[in-house]
Amino acid sequence: TEALVSGDKVQIVGFGTFSVKDRKARTAINLVTKEKIDVPATRVASFKVGKALKEAVAK
Numbered sequence: 657t658e659a660l661v662s663g664d665k666v667q668i669v670g671f672g673t674f675s676v677k678d679r680k681a682r683t684a685i686n687l688v689t690k691e692k693i694d695v696p697a698t699r700v701a702s703f704k705v706g707k708a709l710k711e712a713v714a715k
Contacts, residue, residue, distance in 0.1 A: 660701060670708040677702045 659666050666674040681697040 668706070670706055672706040672709060673704045675702050675704070676700070 660674060660676050663676055668674075676699050679698050679700055682695050684693045684695050685691070686693055
């Protein structure tokens with residue numbers, strides 16, 4: 657957790673890599689009211705599956 661907060665990647669060999677990505681601010685539409693909504697920029701956690709895990713699940 658602390659590593660991701662500071663912007664570092666966390667790699668678990670054979671499992672995958674956790675990282676932080678920045679999402680840009682954007683405009684969305686409320687599907688019920690059709691009203692435009694401004695969604696602010698934010699940082700989100702991301703996970704990329706490692707090769708070993710991907711191959712194990714595919715079997």
